[in-house]
Amino acid sequence: MAFIRLIELDRCAVGRGTFVECDGRELAVFRFADRPEVLVIDNACPHASGNLSGGEVRGRVVICPWHDWAFDLTSGTCVDAPGARVLRYAVELRDGVVFADLDAPT
Ligand code: FES
Secondary structure (H helix, E strand, O other): OOEEEEEEHHHOOEOOEEEEEEOOEEEEEEEOOOOOOEEEEEOEOOOOOOEHHHOEEEOOEEEOOOOOOEEEOOOOEEOOOOOOEOOEEOEEEEOOEEEEEOOOOO
16 A cells, blocks of 8 residues: 555545546545545546546535536445446545555555
């Protein structure tokens, strides 16, 4: 496991996604008002590469802004297209900074 520094927590939007480019990857970071957890997924929607960090967040689900596929951020699975999923990354918060293990997506 190699956790890489992504972004300061206070730069992450609450209740919507934040786009982060790191180590050649485009990621979407999600922070929530009702829980301290932070979730990180690939930014590109597996359907046609829509920008998931720009999607509407409903609970722990993000809606792709291009064709409205919904992805469960806690599992990466697509609610609308069985079998489709987006990669997720393990996250650690260290002193107000978000780190993710980009070597081991789930
Ligand atoms: S690109 Fe995301 S649903 Fe089509």
